[in-house]
Amino acid sequence: MTMLMVFMLLIGSVLSGCGGNSSNTENDSSSSTGNAVSDKKVELTLTMWGSEEDKKVMEQRLEIANKTNPNIKVNVLLVAGDYDQKVQTMIAGGTPPDIMMIAENYQVYASKNQIIPLDDLIASNNVDMKERYSDDIASIMNYDGKQYGMLDRAGAMVVFYNKDLFDKAGVAYPSGEWTQKDMLDAAQKLTVKEGDKTVQWGYYPGSWWPQWMQLVYQNGGSLFDDSNKPTFDTQEVRDALQLLNDMSFKYGTSPTPVEIADMGNIGADPLFAQGKIAMETTGFWNIGSLSKVEGINWEIAPVWGETNAFFNGLTITMDSKHQDAAFKVIAALTTLDAQMPIIKSGQDAPATKAALSSDAFVNAEYGGKKINMNAFSDSKLYKQPLNPKWNEMMKVIDDKLGPYFSNKVALDDTVKQIQQGLEKLYK
Numbered sequence: 001m002t003m004l005m006v007f008m009l010l011i012g013s014v015l016s017g018c019g020g021n022s023s024n025t026e027n028d029s030s031s032s033t034g035n036a037v038s039d040k041k042v043e044l045t046l047t048m049w050g051s052e053e054d055k056k057v058m059e060q061r062l063e064i065a066n067k068t069n070p071n072i073k074v075n076v077l078l079v080a081g082d083y084d085q086k087v088q089t090m091i092a093g094g095t096p097p098d099i100m101m102i103a104e105n106y107q108v109y110a111s112k113n114q115i116i117p118l119d120d121l122i123a124s125n126n127v128d129m130k131e132r133y134s135d136d137i138a139s140i141m142n143y144d145g146k147q148y149g150m151l152d153r154a155g156a157m158v159v160f161y162n163k164d165l166f167d168k169a170g171v172a173y174p175s176g177e178w179t180q181k182d183m184l185d186a187a188q189k190l191t192v193k194e195g196d197k198t199v200q201w202g203y204y205p206g207s208w209w210p211q212w213m214q215l216v217y218q219n220g221g222s223l224f225d226d227s228n229k230p231t232f233d234t235q236e237v238r239d240a241l242q243l244l245n246d247m248s249f250k251y252g253t254s255p256t257p258v259e260i261a262d263m264g265n266i267g268a269d270p271l272f273a274q275g276k277i278a279m280e281t282t283g284f285w286n287i288g289s290l291s292k293v294e295g296i297n298w299e300i301a302p303v304w305g306e307t308n309a310f311f312n313g314l315t316i317t318m319d320s321k322h323q324d325a326a327f328k329v330i331a332a333l334t335t336l337d338a339q340m341p342i343i344k345s346g347q348d349a350p351a352t353k354a355a356l357s358s359d360a361f362v363n364a365e366y367g368g369k370k371i372n373m374n375a376f377s378d379s380k381l382y383k384q385p386l387n388p389k390w391n392e393m394m395k396v397i398d399d400k401l402g403p404y405f406s407n408k409v410a411l412d413d414t415v416k417q418i419q420q421g422l423e424k425l426y427k
Contacts, residue, residue, distance in 0.1 A: 042325045044074045044098040046314075047090075049083045053345070060341045065332035072325050074099070084108075091319065098320040099330060102149060103312045104390055110143045111388035115315040117146035121327040132334060132352050136381040141313045143386075149313030150330045153342065155284035155349030156379035157210055157307045163297045165190060165200070165278040174279060176378060178304035180218060180243065187253035190278035202253040204268045204277040205244060207405040209394060210308050211281065215240035217382035218305035223393075223422075224385055230422035232397075233415050241404065242411055249407050257406045272298075283310045284349045284376070291346075291367035300375045306382040311351065349376050389425060396421040 048058060055078045062074050077097065079086050084105065090096055091114055102109060109115045122129060129138050133151060141149035159174045166173055171186050178186075187202030205211040216222070221236025231237070247254040255277075260266065268280045273293045281303055290298055314330040316323050332338055339355040342348055343364065355361060356377045364373060387393065397418055404414040 040071065042072045042322050044072060044320075044322055044326055044329065045077055046074050046099040046101070046329075047077045047079050047083075047087055047097040048101040049079055052078070054078075054347065057341050057345050057347060061333055061338045062329070064338045064341075065329055065335075068332050069325070069328050072329060074329055091317065094319075096317045096319040098317060098322055098326045100315050100317060101152070101312050102315050103310075104384075104386055106141055106149055106313065106315060107143045107386055107388045107390065109315070110146075110148045113318055115148055116318050116323060117148055118150065118316065118327065119147050121316075121324070122147065125327060125331055127331050132354075134353055134377075136383075137309065137311075137351055139383065140309065140311055140381075140386075141315075149315045150334045151311060151313045151351035152330075152334060152339075153348040154309045154311040154351035156309045156376050156381060157214065157281050157283055157303055158375045158379060159279055159281050159301045159303055160272055160286055160290070160298060161279040161301065162272070162275060162277075163299055165275070169278075173299070174301045174304070176302035176304060176380070180215065180304065183304055184243070184247070184251070184253070187247065187279070188251055191251075191253045193252075198252060198255070198259070199276070201255055201271075201277045203247065203279050204254050204271060205247070205281060206268050207244070207401060209397070210310075212240055212244055212401070213384075214281070214303065214305070214307045214382070215243060222385065224387075228387075228426070230419060230426055232422055233419035238411060238415055241401075241415070245405065245407060245411070248405075281307070287366050287371070288346050293367070298371075300372050302375045302379045306380045308384050309379075309381050313351075392425055393422065396425055 046058070046062075048054065055076055058076050062076070065074075066072070087097065087100060100109075100115065102115070106115070110117075129147070132138075137151055137154045138147075140154065141147060141151060161174050163173070166186075169189050171189050174183070174186070183203065190200070190202035191198065192200035213223075216237050219236040219239050221234055221240070222231055223237075225231050244254075248256045255263075255271075263271075268277065269282060269286050269289060271277045272280050272286075273290060273296060275296060287300070290296065314333060316326045316330070320326055334352055336352065336354040336358065339350040339352055340358075340360060342350050343355060343358065343361045346364070346366065350356060350361065362373050363370060385393075400409075400414050400418045400421070403409045404411065
C-alpha cells in the first residue's frame with residue numbers, strides 16, 4: 001500500500017468520526033430519541049435577567065436539578081441591560097445559549113425558529129403537563145398549537161388593599177366576586193378630599209397595559225378576533241378605556257397624570273405603601289416591598305373577573321447542540337423541589353400547581369404576618385393576545401393611549417387611530 005493510500009484512509013476515518021456532530025441535538029444521548037443521557041459530561045449555558053440575588057437562587061435550583069442529572073453542568077449567564085438585544089447578538093454570533101429565560105415576547109423567537117417546540121421532548125420524557133400546570137398557565141407559552149416553554153414563574157395580578165382604610169370607610173373587602181361596578185362604588189367611598197384637594201384615592205390603576213387590558217377582557221372583549229384580525233375599535237374596548245378615564249377625570253377616584261406629576265411622578269406601589277390609595281392591582285413583587293413597610297395593614301385578594309399573569313418560561317434554542325440535555329434541566333427546574341427556592345426567597349409566584357398549592361407558599365409569612373396567598377391560584381386568567389409582533393403592537397397602542405389618559409384627545413379618535421395602526425401592522 002502506498003503512502004498516499006494510507007493518508008487517504010486516515011483522512012476518511014477522521015471525517016467519518018466528525019460527521020455525527022452536524023445535528024443540533026446532542027450525540028451524547030444513549031438512545032435515538034434522546035430519552036437518556038450517557039455518562040459523558042455535558043456543559044450548557046442558561047441566560048437570564050434579574051439581580052445577583054436572582055442568579056444565586058437559580059444556581060441553588062440548578063444544584064437541586066443536578067441531583068437527577070449529575071452529568072449536566074449549567075453555567076448561568078446573567079444578562080444586564082437589553083436582554084433581547086444581547087441574546088440576539090449571541091445567536092447571530094454563533095454562540096447561542098442552550099436555555100433561555102423568555103417572557104411575553106417568546107413568540108418573536110418562536111416565529112424566527114430561534115427556539116424549538118418542546119412537544120416531542122415533553123412526550124419522550126413523560127412529563128405530564130396537566131399534572132404540572134393549570135390549563136390557563138400551561139397555555140401561556142403555546143404558539144401555533146405548540147408548546148415553546150416550560151413555565152417557571154407565573155404570578156397573576158392581584159388586588160392589594162389597605163384594610164384600615166376599608167374599615168374606616170365601612171366598605172367590604174375586595175373579592176373575586178366583585179364586578180367593575182363594585183370596584184367603582186368602593187373606590188368612590190374610599191376617596192377622601194380636604195377642601196378641593198384629594199388626599200386619598202380609592203383606586204389607582206395607572207395606564208400600564210395590564211390595567212386597561214384586563215378590563216377589556218372582563219367586558220368580554222379582546223384585541224383580536226378568531227381570524228387574528230384586530231378588534232380594538234369595539235364597544236368592549238371603548239367601555240374599558242372610558243372607565244379608566246372617568247375614574248380620574250369624572251369621579252376623581254384615581255389621581256390624574258397632573259396630580260401624579262405634582263407628587264414627583266410616583267408610581268402606584270409606593271403610593272399604596274404611603275397610604276394614599278386604598279387599593280391597587282399589581283404583581284407579586286409588591287409583597288416583598290410591603291413586607292418591609294411598617295404601619296400599613298394590607299392584604300391581597302383575587303382581581304374581580306379575569307386578569308393576566310406576569311410570567312417567564314424556560315426555552316431551548318434551535319442552535320443548541322444539547323437540546324435533550326437542556327430539556328432534562330428545564331423539566332427538573334419545574335419540579336416542586338426545584339421551585340422551592342423561589343418560594344423561600346420570596347422572589348415570585350411559582351408556576352406549577354404543586355408549588356402554588358404547597359404549604360410553603362400558601363402559609364408563607366411576609367413582614368411577620370400571613371396573607372391570602374391563595375389569591376394567586378384563585379385568580380382567573382384571560383388568554384393574553386401574545387403574538388410575534390407584540391412589541392410593535394404595544395408601541396402602536398401606547399403612542400395613542402398616552403394623550404388619551406391625559407384627557408387631551410377624544411376616545412373615538414383614539415380608538416379609531418389605534419385600530420388603523422393595528423390593521424396596518426397586521427395586514
